[in-house]
Amino acid sequence: MKILRLDIKSFGKFHNFNIDFYDGLNLIEGRNESGKTTISKFIEGVFYGFTKPYTKRTVYTNDYEKYRPWDGEEYEGSIEIEYKSKVYIIYRDFKNKTYSIFDGQKGSEINDLEGFDKNNLAFPGEYFFCMPLDIFQATQKSDLYEITNYKESSQAISDFLINSNIDDTSNFSAKRAIEKLKKYKNEIGTKNSSNKPLGLLYKEKDKLESEISILRSNSNEVGVIEKKLKSLEEKNERLADNKKRLQVKDKKARIDKLDEVRSYKMKLLKERAELLEEINSLSYLQEIDIDDINKLQKNKESINGINKRYNDLYKEKTILEGDYVKSKDKIDLINNFRDSLEELRDSESKISKLTNRRNILSLILVAMIFVIYFLSNSLIFTIVMGLVSALLIGFVVFFYNFRIKHYQKGKMKKIATINLGLDTSMESSDELEAYMNGYNIEESYIYFNNLKDRLDELYESLDELEAYEKKLEKENKHLINENKSLSKVDINDYMVKLSGLDNLRDMVEEKDRELKRINADYDFSLLADESLDDVAEIREDDIGNLEILDKELESNIVSISKLKERYRNLQESSKLLMEKEESLFDVNKRIDEYNDELKALDLAQEIINKSSNRLQDSFIPRINDKVREMISLYLRSDKTYNLDENFNVNVFDGKKFHPQNNLSSGTLGQIALFIRIAILEELMGEDYMMIFDDAFVQLDYIRYTKTLKLLSQLSTTNQVIIFSCHLRESEILDELKVDYRKIGL
Numbered sequence: 249m250k251i252l253r254l255d256i257k258s259f260g261k262f263h264n265f266n267i268d269f270y271d272g273l274n275l276i277e278g279r280n281e282s283g284k285t286t287i288s289k290f291i292e293g294v295f296y297g298f299t300k301p302y303t304k305r306t307v308y309t310n311d312y313e314k315y316r317p318w319d320g321e322e323y324e325g326s327i328e329i330e331y332k333s334k335v336y337i338i339y340r341d342f343k344n345k346t347y348s349i350f351d352g353q354k355g356s357e358i359n360d361l362e363g364f365d366k367n368n369l370a371f372p373g374e375y376f377f378c379m380p381l382d383i384f385q386a387t388q389k390s391d392l393y394e395i396t397n398y399k400e401s402s403q404a405i406s407d408f409l410i411n412s413n414i415d416d417t418s419n420f421s422a423k424r425a426i427e428k429l430k431k432y433k434n435e436i437g438t439k440n441s442s443n444k445p446l447g448l449l450y451k452e453k454d455k456l457e458s459e460i461s462i463l464r465s466n467s468n469e470v471g472v473i474e475k476k477l478k479s480l481e482e483k484n485e486r487l488a489d490n491k492k493r494l495q496v497k498d499k500k501a502r503i504d505k506l507d508e509v510r511s512y513k514m515k516l517l518k519e520r521a522e523l524l525e526e527i528n529s530l531s532y533l534q535e536i537d538i539d540d541i542n543k544l545q546k547n548k549e550s551i552n553g554i555n556k557r558y559n560d561l562y563k564e565k566t567i568l569e570g571d572y573v574k575s576k577d578k579i580d581l582i583n584n585f586r587d588s589l590e591e592l593r594d595s596e597s598k599i600s601k602l603t604n605r606r607n608i609l610s611l612i613l614v615a616m617i618f619v620i621y622f623l624s625n626s627l628i629f630t631i632v633m634g635l636v637s638a639l640l641i642g643f644v645v646f647f648y649n650f651r652i653k654h655y656q657k658g659k660m661k662k663i664a665t666i667n668l669g670l671d672t673s674m675e676s677s678d679e680l681e682a683y684m685n686g687y688n689i690e691e692s693y694i695y696f697n698n699l700k701d702r703l704d705e706l707y708e709s710l711d712e713l714e715a716y717e718k719k720l721e722k723e724n725k726h727l728i729n730e731n732k733s734l735s736k737v738d739i740n741d742y743m744v745k746l747s748g749l750d751n752l753r754d755m756v757e758e759k760d761r762e763l764k765r766i767n768a769d770y771d772f773s774l775l776a777d778e779s780l781d782d783v784a785e786i787r788e789d790d791i792g793n794l795e796i797l798d799k800e801l802e803s804n805i806v807s808i809s810k811l812k813e814r815y816r817n818l819q820e821s822s823k824l825l826m827e828k829e830e831s832l833f834d835v836n837k838r839i840d841e842y843n844d845e846l847k848a849l850d851l852a853q854e855i856i857n858k859s860s861n862r863l864q865d866s867f868i869p870r871i872n873d874k875v876r877e878m879i880s881l882y883l884r885s886d887k888t889y890n891l892d893e894n895f896n897v898n899v900f901d902g903k904k905f906h907p908q909n910n911l912s913s914g915t916l917g918q919i920a921l922f923i924r925i926a927i928l929e930e931l932m933g934e935d936y937m938m939i940f941d942d943a944f945v946q947l948d949y950i951r952y953t954k955t956l957k958l959l960s961q962l963s964t965t966n967q968v969i970i971f972s973c974h975l976r977e978s979e980i981l982d983e984l985k986v987d988y989r990k991i992g993l
Contacts, residue, residue, distance in 0.1 A: 249329070249330070249331055249376060249377070249932075249935050249936060249937050249966075249967070250269070250271055250329060250330045250331075250937060250967040251269050251291065251327060251328070251329050251937065251967065251969070252268070252269060252328040252329060252330055252335070253266060253267065253268050253269065253327070253328040254266060254267050254269075254287070254290065254291065254294075254325065254326070254327045254328070255325055255326050255327075255328075256287075256290060256325040257322055257324045257325050257326075258317045258320055258322035258323055258324060258325070259286070259290050259293075259315055259317065259323065259324070259325050259342070260283065260286040260289070260290070260315040260317065261283055261286060261317075262283060262286065262287075262290075263317070263320070267287070267991055269967070269969065269989070270967075270988065270989035271967060272960075272963035272964060272967065272968070272987060272988065272989075273959060273960055273963035273968045273970070273981070273986065273987070273988035273989070274967070274968065274969045274970065274988065274989050274991065275970050275972065275977055275978060275981065275988055275989070275990045275991065276969065276970065276971045276972070276991045276992075276993065277972055277973070277974075277975070277977070277978065277990065277991070277992050277993065278971075278973060278992065278993030279973055279993075280973050282973075282993040283993055284941060284942070284971040284972075284973065284993060285941055285971070286315065287971070287993075288939060288941045288971060289311055289315055290315075290325060291327065291939065292311075292373075292381075292384070292385070293311065293312075293315070293340065293342065294325065294326070294327045294338055294340045294347075294372070295327075295338065295370075295372050295373030295376070295377065295384070296369075296370045296372075296373040296374075296381040296384065297340065297342075297345070297347065297369035297370055298311050298312040298342075299369045299370050299381070300381070301370065301380040301381045301382055302380070306345075306367075306369060312342070315342075316342070316343075321343070322343065323341070323342040323343040324339070324340060324341045324342060324343065325339075325340060326338060326339040326340065328352060329376065331376050332935070334352070335351075335352025335353055336349055336350065336351070336352055336358070336376075337349070337350040337351075337352050338350075338372045345369060346366075347369065347371075347372060349361065349372060361375055362375070363375065377932075378931070378932060379931065383931075387924060387927055387928055387931070429849050432849055433846060433849050433850075436842055436845065436846060436849075445842065446839065446842045446843075446846075449835055449838055449839050449842065450839065452835050453832065453835045453836065453839065456828055456831055456832040456835060457832065459828055460825060460828050460829060460832065463824060463825040463828060481808065484804050484805065484808065506770055506771075509766060509770050512766070513763060513766050516759050516762055516763055516766075517763070519759060520756055520759040520760070520763075523752050523755055523756050523759070524756060526752055527749065527752050527753065527756070550716075550720055554713050554716060554717045554720070555717070557713060558710060558713045558714070558717075561706050561709055561710055561713070562710065564706060565703060565706045565707070565710070568702055568703050568706065569703065591662065592659055592662050592663065595655045595656075595658055595659045595662070596655075596659060598655050599652050599655045599656055599659070602648050602651050602652050602655070603648070603652055605648060606644060606645060606647075606648030606649070606652070609641075609644045609648075610641050610644055610645060613637050613640050613641045613644065614637075614641065616633075616637055617633070617634050617637040617638070620633040620634070620637070621634065870926075870930060871923070871926045871927060871930055872890055874922070874925070874926035874929065874930075875889065875919065875922045875923055875926050876888075876889060878922040878925065878926075878958070879919065879922060882918065882922075882954045882955075882957075882958055883915070883918065883919075887899050889919060897911065897916065897919055897923075899911065913946045914946055914947050914948055914951045915951075917944070917946050917947055917951075918947070918951055918954070918955060921955060921958070924938070925938075925962065934965055934966065935966075936966055937966055937967040937968070937969070938959075938962070938966065938967075938968050938969070939968075939969045939971075940968075940969070940970045940971065941971040942971060942972060942973060943970075944972075945974075949976070949980075952976065952977075952980060953980050953983075953984070956977065956980050956981060956984065956986070957984055957986075960981070960984065960986040960987075960988070963988070978990055
């Protein structure tokens with residue numbers, strides 16, 4: 249069995265990639281992530297289609313999606329092989345999950361290979377390698393340590409070797425046979441398996457035994473049930489009689505209730521009629537267009553706004569007119585009071601002159617009295633002249649004071665008149681003069697003219713408002729003339745009445761619903777029934793409520809029914825007991841049959857295990873001999889190495905055996921290679937190939953040299969493919985002068 253060439257159209261990272269292989273030793277070198285494992289998986293995928301073995305339906309491994317290309321629709325490739333001196337080409341379309349096998353020389357498709365099945369996607373590998381995928385992975389292309397480290401792989405190989413040593417064509421598998429026996433046992437179950445046949449039978453047995461026990465005790469209940477039935481039937485008769493009397497009483501009570509309801513119904517009909525009459529009185533509201541109402545309302549609001557504006561302007565006019573008059577009067581007063589001020593000053597001047605004259609004359613007369621007093625020698629003359637002078641002084645003072653008071657009175661009158669006119673409280677002409685000098689008459693004239701202009705504007709605005717109000721009133725009058733119903737409506741009250749009309753209709757509908765409910769709930773024909781008997785008396789110990797009595801009757805009837813049913817069941821209990829006992833006999837018989845079947849399955853499993861052990865004893869020694877032969881050639885060890893049925897290595901040092909975990913990883917790796925070669929020769933004779941993917945990383949230089957020397961010797965008859973990320977393989981092979989083909993990635 250040799251791989252001649254592989255062509256990858258699209259798989260993993262590779263596109264349109266191919267490799268030609270040498271018949272002997274092939275070394276494929278590449279750095280990590282260069283695609284060595286991808287090529288190894290491509291070989292496995294073309295032969296086995298990434299399908300799991302031993303499944304009834306096609307189940308794919310995780311590698312199927314792992315190596316699907318990211319950047320394209322294609323997912324395919326082919327391998328050219330040589331098998332039994334004939335060339336074949338195996339093509340695999342992973343995407344569409346199909347494969348084809350072609351004659352490498354003729355190019356025709358081959359469909360007549362033994363066991364060919366297009367639906368078996370693993371057929372090419374199973375045919376050319378004569379083994380399923382798990383055995384291929386554990387032998388043809390396994391890691392060195394998989395055989396010795398993984399129990400699942402060793403058991404699969406052991407089972408396959410046993411199958412290969414059976415001289416028939418039944419494709420017998422001890423492992424699968426034992427699994428089927430276990431499956432059959434599991435399907436039968438145990439006594440405690442609640443959902444399995446045997447457990448269900450035991451459950452049915454317990455149930456039947458319980459029912460039989462109950463049925464056997466039922467015969468004692470018959471007399472008790474007969475007494476209970478008699479008591480309940482008597483009670484039922486009494487309750488029925490009481491119900492009849494209560495029904496008569498209830499009927500009379502319902503008639504009394506009907507009288508009340510009828511009165512209530514008549515009241516509702518009267519109220520409904522009144523509502524309809526009120527609705528009819530407001531029907532004119534429906535003749536009114538809401539747009540007209542809105543127009544009237546809008547005009548009314550506008551008129552109200554006009555009136556408000558008119559009143560505001562009129563108030564402002566009234567105030568301005570007052571200010572206008574006051575301003576005009578004040579200007580006139582100021583002008584008039586300027587003349588009065590001159591008169592006032594003239595009066596003050598005269599008062600001052602008169603005061604001066606009075607004072608001077610008084611002084612002159614006083615002086616004359618003193619002169620006469622000093623010059624006259626006559627006392628009488630002096631007294632007379634003194635009296636005359638005193639009289640003259642008194643006259644002068646009186647005369648001038650009179651004149652001064654006259655002028656002062658006129659002055660004060662003028663000042664009072666000016667204060668009143670100017671609304672001031674000044675007391676002298678100087679204060680008045682200062683006030684008048686401070687008054688700006690020009691500004692007063694400007695303010696006066698502005699008042700006059702504003703009043704003219706107000707007069708014009710008031711005229712415009714009056715005209716607009718008349719226009720709106722004319723529009724309203726026209727609308728009312730067009731629709732006489734508008735004259736019946738107060739605009740402010742229209743919406744209230746319209747809403748009230750809707751409320752009235754709702755009330756009528758509510759009355760109608762209530763009347764409909766009354767007619768549905770009450771049968772007034774009972775009022776015409778005059779055939780009622782007098783109400784029978786209800787005894788104190790009877791139930792006086794019809795509803796409770798009905799429930800009691802119903803409960804009593806149910807109890808009687810149950811007792812009768814129970815009575816019938818008890819009468820048939822003998823017959824049923826016999827049937828249950830027969831069923832129990834059948835169940836016990838079936839339980840015994842299942843237990844016998846389980847014993848037979850245990851016996852068959854024991855026989856298969858013994859047969860399997862005998863078959864293992866036939867090929868395990870042969871594999872041990874081959875492994876020891878290779879150990880003696882390449883390990884040169886004085887220890888004895890043995891394999892058990894699971895390919896675990898036991899080391900004998902001359903005194904005792906040691907498990908394989910006491911071996912170094914390098915030694916165990918070499919022994920694993922020997923075991924792999926021995927197993928392949930046991931399975932396939934000389935027609936096998938070997939694939940290694942970075943499988944020798946734990947071997948030191950010396951062990952690896954010996955390993956490569958062994959593989960180079962094997963490659964003379966069997967194809968060997970080594971994937972490596974190191975350079976030491978080529979260095980060792982060159983040093984050994986081995987014929988090999990080097991392929992770089």
